[in-house]
Amino acid sequence: MAGILNVHRTWEDWISVLLGVLIGFSPWIVGHVANDAVFWNAVIVGVLVIALALLQRIALQYWEEGLELLCGLWLIVSPFVFGYGDMLRTWHFVLGAIVALIAVLTIFQDWNRQDLARPSH
DSSP states (O other): TTTTGOOOOOOHHHHHHHHHHHHHHEEEEEHSSSSHHHHHHHHHHHHHHHHHHHHHSOOOOOHHHHHHHHHOOOOOOHHHHHHHHHHHHHHHHHHHHHHHHHHHHHHHHHHHHHSOOOOOO
């Protein structure tokens, strides 16, 4: 079981890229593009998730996984911050939860890897 958690799987990065695309386009998908703050929040979070996932493909670091977790958590709470509901809130809650879960999974998988630079304390 320990060997399973020490391997960074590339499919997780590609799933994160797909999730980032879905997040970025989510206002259009559900027809909720009237509010500029909600629209730009989705686009910015989507771009960040895509960028962090691609960075993990290029040079895997701990901070990328941590920021991806924060993006997922932010997406979960953003409907309450910006006050939007309906289908877009559901989409953002579900997509944010999946992003956060994948980030936590990769953090656990990569925690004991020797080829990653540990954050200095």
